[in-house]
Amino acid sequence: MTGHVFHPGHHALHGVTVLLETKGRVVYVGRFDTEDESGIHLVDVAVHEPEGSGPTREEFVRRTLKFGVRVDRKHTLVPSAEVASINPLSDVTS
């Protein structure tokens, strides 16, 4: 990020595609919409929930960086207590 507010009048991350890591094993990539008392609202969201034969977290991130966000959900609410970190996807290196 360059430090300026992407959408003036909104949260600094509004409209920005972010990588949200939870305190569990689930990782989300989606556009940050808002944050309110219920948590973080993401739109157009790809979800990575590790399963035995599925891609690893690293593979999921690497593929998303290269090919874009494969939307699994139009909207996701992540409770604030579950959020470990949020970073613009453009700042992430796989």
Next chain:
Amino acid sequence: MPYDPRLVAPMREEMVRMGARELKTVAEVDEVLGDQKGTTLVFVNSVCGCAAGNARPALAVALNHAVRPQQIVTVFAGQDVDATARARQYFSDYQPSSPSIALFRDGEVVHFIHRHQIEGQSPQTVATNLTSAFDKFCGATV
């Protein structure tokens, strides 16, 4: 639902001013992307004032570079819906986002810039991404 054409007209005109050909129909897309030789840049335009508002100036800066694609074309997401969907079929490995930019060489996507690589970046940063790709893929000997 598409925006009022009068609202998006300046965004179209910005592209045309920098030398991009607008592709508004499936037939026009197929004509350009169907049997490609050489290098073609496809700019997926968007009404998003912030991301596309950076991406269009970035492309304008990049097109002043000494090395550039042979063809510059644009489709308008959310406006020319059928043309945009058709164009995306030519780079279907990549998830749809707008704005976004695809660079083809001889029909193959050799560089792609997603919306997430434009958000929050300065036009100059995005332009540098583009000109690096132009140098790599659009030079006389590749």
